[in-house]
Amino acid sequence: MDPLPKRTTLQNTGDAGENWVRQYLGRQGWQILAQQWRCRWGELDLVAARAGVLAFVEVKTRSSGSWDQVGLLAVGILKQRRLIRAAQAFLSQHPHLSEWPCRFDVALVERRTSQEGTGYALVDYREGAFELY
Template identity: 40%
Template sequence: MPKPPASNYADIGNLGEDLVSQWLEYTGWEILHRRFSCRWGEIDIIAQYHDKKDAATEKTANYQNSILAFVEVKTRSAGSWDAGGRYAITPQKQAKLYSTAEFFLAQYPEKADYPCRFDVAIVFSQRLSKQFERSIFTPKSPPSLSIAGYNLKLLEYIPAAFDN
């Protein structure tokens, strides 16, 4: 069997996560972890949002004014078989994310009382004809990142994506 060609899918996925992390930080979120993993799976981004109004008046933020988001990032190019990554988030994948989030909360019990949600970010990746030597992040709608010969755009950010 011939050896398959070298793939850069992991790099593209990392670039998509970079874009989403930069956008989250730009919109006021604090990135707690990237690629948090345990034996049950991996969570691409774990972020926390603090209500700045209440945090400014209190020395420690009240957990009721914060949100903890476990973010799954799907980066795809045009014509992907899974609707830009939406079909890849199966019930089995959701179960792995729940188990990994439970492990995270066990590791960081001070976060266990925070309201939690599972978000999904859909990122579109397009190969550029010229290589970019520098990174260009554009936070305006839609947020985009041009780097390493790719242009990535955050097409959709779905908060609380697993809620019925």
């Protein structure tokens, strides 16, 4: 039997970016309810709660210099639809949260490499980046 495939650098970068945003949100007083929550319609990077609000956070991580003025286009209409369906599935499995106000946030993270090592920085964080339609 073949061994499991190794994770790609891209996957590792994405995971590191999600972990960075998880810590960032924690410092802002958010409680992380789920990370990399999966269902048949896709994955929710982070599900966070604070003060009776539920945020479904999509994290996009790129290497240094890869973000431009239209970075939010990384979460296009098809991706938004998948995130909405995944959020609905999450809420169906957690009915006690279904009455909470919900929003979809997008975090744009940059991976920076220097002689000191690799670090991450928040390029943009958009609360309510898109809505149900």
